[in-house]
Amino acid sequence: MKKLINNPDNVVEEMIEGYVKAHASSVKMLENKRSIVSTKPTIENKVGILIGGGSGHEPAFLGYIGEGMADGVAVGNIFASPPPSPILETTKAIDKGAGVVYLYGNYAGDVMNFGMAADLADMEGITVKSALTSDDVASAPLDEKEKRRGIAGEFFVFKTAGAAADKGYDIDGVVRIAELTNDNTRSMGVGLSPCYLPQTGEPSFELEDDEMELGLGHHGEPGIKKVPLGTADEVADELMTRIMDELAIEDEEVAVLVNGLGSTPQMDLYILFRRVEQILSEKGIKIYRSYVGDYITSLEMGGASITITKLNDELKELIDHPVDCPAFTQK
Amino acid sequence: MKKLINNPDNVVEEMIEGYVKAHASSVKMLENKRSIVSTKPTIENKVGILIGGGSGHEPAFLGYIGEGMADGVAVGNIFASPPPSPILETTKAIDKGAGVVYLYGNYAGDVMNFGMAADLADMEGITVKSALTSDDVASAPLDEKEKRRGIAGEFFVFKTAGAAADKGYDIDGVVRIAELTNDNTRSMGVGLSPCYLPQTGEPSFELEDDEMELGLGHHGEPGIKKVPLGTADEVADELMTRIMDELAIEDEEVAVLVNGLGSTPQMDLYILFRRVEQILSEKGIKIYRSYVGDYITSLEMGGASITITKLNDELKELIDHPVDCPAFTQK
């Protein structure tokens, strides 16, 4: 493991410090140092959007604070949900009387910590509602969708729910959009090479030179199985088959995200995208918007995931809504 | 070498195909398939900005086509300058009567190919001027600055010259800005792990587990020397000393770019940035704008570079100018 870090125990604190200095006009840190919020005064009566989860997924989550996306983030340790207290502090800081929506991936740790924070916020008189992302088709069968984890599809949930809040939707409206987006979203990934937790220095998984992990989780969790490394086209075909099987698309257009896990060159991502576009176009499905790049990563993991979201007119409008975050700007 | 590609001989073509499909509303490909230009009609009498170089540096260069940056790109093979003909075709497509400025890094291959293209354009009656970037302090002593290569500092040259063209500067004005930016810019990097050319599958260099390459080039070229892997703070100190030694800063503010080479987690980049900010702040130097991320990469190379640009009022205004490119948007 080779990293450009100092003491492995301090990586999260030092990253946040650097982040807040680099984007001082956009974000600020609360006293607890794990709650990051927008410097832009939140519009009165706008529903607050709080996103979060473990570190190691940069630019997620703290890169998505800004107009049109999140108002605040609670930052956990690497691959570990933040505890309730920074979630609560962030909640208090961003609530403008219209309540706060928690958007996070469906992981046991996040469910418990965000759940506890929501209870605490409730005790302080702040309305909190939560919407979980569960887009990874490889993580459980369809009839157990409530068990599925969230991976890169979270980006689209942040995007549409963030836009809805920005456009003045009330808290139930924002939750409805987040849930609709999650319902319409499917993702799946492959892992080619592991990441290394700074504190252990060990590879998150082991693969032979000619193997890849099909259905890998965003924290190095094993997926469905190890299979021989395929070509980009074969990988896209395999992932797209499993994704499209579950999305009953008629005339709807889709949003596509080809997400790199950390060390995959953009060249490879665009080669994957090329095949995704071919597959959709063969099916007569129109791509409304495409995103290709490192949106939610796993440190230096090698691999990529494909996400498809089915869009109705409302979601299209929300996907088009402008965004201005340090990690992502859309005009 | 593990890559998500198809035939290694086709990576550049397939990447471009994917890129153009993914960003069809922003860019289009000319018939030769190696000239990519903006879909937005260039303003009449705006100086055309043509950038380019080899592939493998994504999001550079084709990600920087758009308002406020480049009008067109000529795409070379991996780590190889494009030949004159796609440069010429791009030139013809983007010239709006005010001439075209070529912006590229100071590499023998680029100098020859862009030079030949400029001669050909001249024969067709198009005014072409060129400005080369030579920001890498590790690549030659200061008294041989004309030998230095361009690395991540190119981003700031594209940014300011692109803004100047957008603001209506004439061709000499754009060249002046590009040259001023280059004169005011210094960069240096370290390499931690190699990249792999798809066609050879071989690592671009070899390092022990506890070594890094100091002053590494953006194509895996060896740098100054191999040294023991340092902490993020030590690396930032070393690079900043060499960079700041050459920039006589009095009251000027600076722009900072901490650039990842491909597989370096953003976490590490922000930890590096943290130290850069400390160093500048100890010297009483104010950071005007910061950029942290993968701006000009070398496939999956591990490592990072630091770039500092000294800003006068004119450059500040140009750095602030909005940009809307697939790979980079600034409001």
Next chain:
Amino acid sequence: MNLNADHLTRYLKTVVEKIEEEKNYLSELDRKLGDGDHGVTMSIGFNAVNKKLDELTDEKKVKTVLTSAGMSFLDAVGSSVGPLYASGFIKAGNALGDKEELTDEDIFSLWTSFVDGVEHRSGAKVGDKTILDTLIPFRESLKETSDSDGIVERFSKAVKAGKSGMEETENMQSNIGRSSRLGERSIGTKDPGATSAYLIIQTFLSYIESL
């Protein structure tokens, strides 16, 4: 046996050491089943507990030691085990009122409440391949024995039951948490949480044996 706040502090500090020794093993188990951070998380959490205990050297109420330990663990780690173990420690503390000296009966309710607290937060049941596979058999064994068996003997039996439960997780298919998506691939590795839970109770047994 009588235990006071100071005893509990010393016991918890032994857990800190134990976790430090076993953290690589815990992370290794978690690399096979989850995201590889269980040892890291337990270490961060118990180091925070340790720091908190150093601020509480004059504290007399056992409850305060336990709930503070729980809260500092939670605040330091979040994660899955943060809420789980924190809920355990907080419920354990709350079961003790303002007591400064714990009788055998208090020690019994400290630990059954600890398990209740974890169980309440968890939503898992025995056989799901979690912390509870250690803790529930441990609690049930405590309940099956009585004061007359002697406290050390009671805990010795209970920890043995917890140990079997922990060992059985090796052959279980995970039903909850991160590893639940592995299906059959989760069989063959001990559950990291069940293992850290065993360290916690086993260390308690060693500690009272040493008194």
Next chain:
Amino acid sequence: MNLNADHLTRYLKTVVEKIEEEKNYLSELDRKLGDGDHGVTMSIGFNAVNKKLDELTDEKKVKTVLTSAGMSFLDAVGSSVGPLYASGFIKAGNALGDKEELTDEDIFSLWTSFVDGVEHRSGAKVGDKTILDTLIPFRESLKETSDSDGIVERFSKAVKAGKSGMEETENMQSNIGRSSRLGERSIGTKDPGATSAYLIIQTFLSYIESL
């Protein structure tokens, strides 16, 4: 000796094969000194030449074969060697006017012009650790001998001179191109471009020897 367009085509096709055989070696040299692509670039370039030659089977003018080869090489690769070798081929072709049969004297001017073309584009000089370290001694040797020595003998001497030049690049410090920033670290490895240039002239010698 008389060479026509067909001979030149066959010679160039032998270069295609030779480059294919040596491409890994050329890239390996370039990994040590530059960006590791020299073999890849030469292979892409000569494959493009090969494709072009297949379109030109009925071509009679040697000039067309050479300039088309140069242009297709350039268009396929860009890079540093694209303009260099292309300028060589184009200048070589232009030196031949509309000839369909080359005499010994024409072959001499083909190759001296080839080197002139590369040199003109290059800006480098002997000792800079480039292609020219092979090509200039090769050209100078050609000039020092005369027609009366016999064409094969003349080229044999010249290629030997080119070979020494190429070998000497191993001990040179690079002054130009990508490797020039290595300073002393550039010493100890043969220059990739000098090596590919040697393959080009050496293959020509073998070809005329085989006639």
